[in-house]
Amino acid sequence: MDLLKSNEERAITLLEQSKETELYWLCEIFEDLSAEFQSQAFIHCLLELQKKYPDLDMKQDIEYAIQSIEE
Structure with missing residues (x-):
């Protein structure tokens, strides 16, 4: 997870390329x-x-994610 947190652009690219089953598991870290x-x-x-x-x-x-910006 630290790898994803270190680079937003890379994280977004990875998420965009992920399949639905992969995103199901990755959603656990969306809050972080x-x-x-x-x-x-x-x-x-x-x-x-x-x-x-x-x-x-x-x-x-x-x-x-929206609330994170507003705080």
């Missing part, structure tokens, strides 16, 4: 990544992934 990045780019990535994989329930992850 949101806190680290606090960026619109990460929120946009999560929103796009939610569109791409509507069966993944990412609503709470997206809300937390």
Whole structure:
């Protein structure tokens, strides 16, 4: 996880290239990544992934990412 947290662009690229099953497991660290990045780019990535994989329930992850910026 530290590798992902160290570079937002690399993390977003990895998430965008991940399959739905991989994202299912990776979503466990979305909260940590949101806190680290606090960026619109990460929120946009999560929103796009939610569109791409509507069966993944990412609503709470997206809300937390938005709250991370607002704090």
